[in-house]
Amino acid sequence: MADAPLLGRGNDPSRSTGSRIKNARNVDTNTSIIRSILKIFSGGLIAPADTTYATIMILLNSTNAEEQDNLTTQWRDHKLNELSFIGVVSPLVAVCLVSTGAWDEISGKGWYIRAIWYSGIVFALFSVLTATQQTLRLHRLSAHKDGLHLLRLCLVRDRKPLDSEEGEAKLVPKPFQIWSWQSSMMFLMMAVGCLLVGMLVLVWSAVIKETKNVEYDENFKLAMSFTTVLAATVVYFFATQVSLMVGVSVE
Incomplete structure (x- = not known):
């Protein structure tokens, strides 16, 4: 048994074999708190390793074919629901950016304030575009006779020996694929960030x-x-x- 490595990182050899990642709500030491905060900034907000990397690792390495198909179907359905939710929220953020960007207070300010607003609009639009494209991709793959198998092929990179008790190699997902499936959420958060930063700069200007x-x-x-x-x-x-x-x- 091995811990799921953080996105883009290998296993930490200092950890004992078969150890489990601690639940952050039970952290009671300063070291664990700092580690949790670092995990937030190293991908936790966009692609948390515990709920993205580990989930794909489990479905790729399931030894039972029926269970593997069920896990793949479950991942696909939840991903479609997630993309649908982002596809609703992103246009709302875009509307907020467009409407607030038309304020007289903004049009009369420096170019950098308007640049922040326009950048946020671009991020919001690409969030919608990415969510739409990925939704269509999942539907088209699912329409194929071997759709679940093709979906797993899109996610898998190769076999990699992990720090486990058995010492056997396991299928690992492509790091860029994980980030790609989270890109719509990334664009959405960047759009919200532009709106907040733009308002902060506006009031202080x-x-x-x-x-x-x-x-x-x-x-x-x-x-x-x-x-x-x-x-x-x-x-x-x-x-x-x-x-x-x-x-x-x-x-």
Whole structure:
């Protein structure tokens, strides 16, 4: 039994054989907390290893043909539901970016503020486009007689010896394939990030004038209030991401 390696990384030889990834909600040491935070930034937000890499590893290495087909079908159906949800949310984010980008306060500001908004629109549109393309790809593969087998061929890279008790080689997924299937979510998060960063720059641009002097007026109070709420929300968001991390062992 071996742990599923982090996306793009090999197994950590310092770990004992057959150890399980600890559930992040039970972390009670500073080292584990730091490790969980690093996992968030190393792919946890876009392609968490515990729920993407490990899931594909399990379905690729199932020894029972019927179980393997069931796991592949389950992965495909859940991926279609995920893409459908992203296909609904991304246009809403695009509408927010387009509508807020038409504000007079933005059109009269510097080019960099408008560039942030336009970049967010591009990310939101490509999120919709990617989700649509991947949905069609899954449906077309599923229509084939050997659709489930072809789907597994798209995911698998080759056999790789892993740190397991048996010492046997296992099929491993293509790292870029994992990121590709998460690209619509990545574009969506980048679009939301552009919207938030753009609003942050906008409110502070009214405080920091061209003379580089800070005016402590109502605009300053607005900027401080917005920044405080945004910072608290971002911290809470990352805390929830850490608490939702789960450990999945690959047998």
